Amino acid sequence: MTDVGEIIKALNDFGRFQHWLVLMITLITPITGFHVFSQLFMVIPVSHHCNTSWLDTISLNLTGEERLNLTIPRKPDGTLEQCLMYTPVDSNLETILQSRLTSTEKCQDGWVYPSKPEPSLVTQFNLVCDRKDLIDISQSIFMSGLLVGAVVLGPFSDWCGRRPVALLSLFLQGVSGVAAAFAPSFYLYCALRFLLGTGLSGIIISSVALCTEWVGVAYRPHTIIASHVTFALGQMILAGLAYGLRDWRHLQIAGSAPVFFFLFYIWVLPESARWLVTKGKIEEAKKLLQKAASVNKRTIPPKLLEQLKPEKKAKSATVLDLLRNPHLAKVTLIISSIWFVNSLAYYGLSLNVGSFGLNIYLTQVIFGAVEIPARILCIFLMEWLGRKKCQSFCLFLGGTFSLLITAIPKDLPVVIATLAILGKFTMAASFSTSYVFSAELFPTIVRQTGLGVCQMTARVAGIISPLVGLLGRYHTSFPVVIFGSAAVLGGIISLLLPETLGKELPDHVDELANNPRKSKAANGSVENGCAKPNKDNCISEKITTTRF
Structure with a gap:
């Protein structure tokens, strides 16, 4: 009985076919590096203070500075408190000016961002003060998606193949990534990010398995290092896009929409010949191996193909x-x-x-x-x-x-x-x-x-x-x-x-x-x-x- 490894040696451990396969996989790896750290640039801190528009019902003749002095306490360094306001009172302006407000409480009517920053997750969903912890929690939810993807899509890849899981994961990543940019609530955004993490994990698992099962043993570390290097490139690309696209929705779309370009992999991404053999699909495996040999300009000895039998599980x-x-x-x-x-x-x-x-x-x-x-x-x-x-x-x-x-x-x-x-x-x-x-x-x-x-x-x-x-x-x-x-x-x-x-x-x-x-x-x-x-x-x- 012939082992798939012997045939891969015959068609070349790392020929042109494998070069193209590794290139296709590494082209999508930077997107993983982008999404793992993209939220960092969507939650950049901005100056803010409590919304104190309640004072407008009493007097509209105050300047913005005067209203802030009356309604927002200050820190020892003279700057405005970001999460505290003076408790509103039902009095006229003269009484407030004479007695001054002293009792404080947390912001009741939202926040104001005086610097007019570009739209971000912070300003869109008011992730400040007591809600600031949601930023780190949402990142943990994304990481949970990566874990669930590894647990669920890993065995699924063994059952239905590397190629279907890679294509499904690409589609899931693209849809959830773009949809997150239009999420009307922060909780829906977190749910979509969870699905995004699941898709990313599926891509990592299936693509690495696909590459390592097509190359010779000596070249397996090369494919892993290649994916690590392109992951780092994704982090660098993120910085450039984030610098040019300050609106968080535009940045999210810029990192997600390109995935749909790779859906042409439906027609060009090969299945793992080794996986096909383990599943008893010998004829499909033979055709795929012969195609690889043709691309590598090699010829597989007919005896090797004839002796190819399902591997003992x-x-x-x-x-x-x-x-x-x-x-x-x-x-x-x-x-x-x-x-x-x-x-x-x-x-x-x-x-x-x-x-x-x-x-x-x-x-x-x-x-x-x-x-x-x-x-x-x-x-x-x-x-x-x-x-x-x-x-x-x-x-x-x-x-x-x-x-x-x-x-x-x-x-x-x-x-x-x-x-x-x-x-x-x-x-x-x-x-x-x-x-x-x-x-x-x-x-x-x-x-x-x-x-x-x-x-x-x-x-x-x-x-x-x-x-x-x-x-x-x-x-x-x-x-x-x-x-x-x-x-x-x-x-x-x-x-x-x-x-x-x-x-x-x-x-x-x-x-x-x-x-x-x-x-x-x-x-x-x-x-x-x-x-x-x-x-x-x-x-x-x-x-x-x-x-x-």
Whole structure:
């Protein structure tokens, strides 16, 4: 029986067909980076004070300044209180002028925005004072959509295919993204953002699976890094669009409407040949493989196609399989904790881009730009330091940079922003390291399940991260201290994991405890799980179904 991996080698591990496929996938990835952080530019703080038009019923002869002096208390620095007003009284103007109003209360009739800012979520839905917390809550709702998308659309992709889920997710993203721009209430906006997050998660899952199942084993990391780099490009594009489009509705449409252009993927996006074979659709898989070979200007030996048979379906792994073996349970606990703290700190820094003292648009561009070299550099660091030390170094350093922010005076915004950028740099590198390290720690039989658990903990951290920001009302340093401390702790516990650099990938759980993994040097320089002498005959790993 022929394995799909052998045929992919025959038609070229990474030929023109795969180049076009990866290009199509990476073209839609920047939209993910846009939407994850787009709300930051829709909730930029604006000056405001309570609406005190009640005084107009008593006198219309007062100037705006006189009315504010009578109805709005002032802070010690002389500026107007933003969330307090003097309690209205049923008296004539002369009585009010003589006795002056002293009793205060919260705003009763809404707010006024004297600077006449461009429409934003803040001004559209009055997300100020007691309603300000809704900003962070809405971001957590969006992150919840990402989590639900991973849990629901992941198995759905295994059932009906990568291509249908990718197309459905694109459509869901486009519709919910554009509809959010016309939401008449903030709660409907949050619901649409939840659906948007679900669609984004579906795109990520199906597109990454589609790419990795079409390329050779040696090129799978390249497709992951490519998606990470274009995600960073999306953050930079966001800053440029937000700078030019100050109306939040225009910005939302600009980041969502282009998705409909990619609906032509209905006609050009291929299905995964590997998935077709696992489902017994051999003839469809053969036609698709021959088409790929034609694009790559290769010929698949007829014998290989004739011997192509449905792959024996492996028994699906469950989360319980990760806990039965003590060693694997320890690895799962530690690596999933690392994903959690990494995601918590990464989004903690990214979602607070406007609080570091510099121009938010410039800072966002830099935040996106530093991720590109960070993601690429981690590849060399992993080879030089090893996976364990690289993971620990990046997390510990990123956490240290975050903690140092709290020690810098607020009147030094350049220093604060520099530390934040360095923290984002190291956190991004740590994230890419986690993908490689985790894949090498889990045995093949439970690898997909282990990675699924890790990604779920990262999504949970993404939900919590905006809520941690609410602690800033008690002290501005609390959120940053939590993010930094979590990263430092993650860097320390990383050292408890075994090193995987130069080691063979384990296939079964019993190999972890009973037979320590041999190094590649001791096995004919194994490359990507395949010994060099027999590299041409090496069979790609089979993708197992993940169940949560």
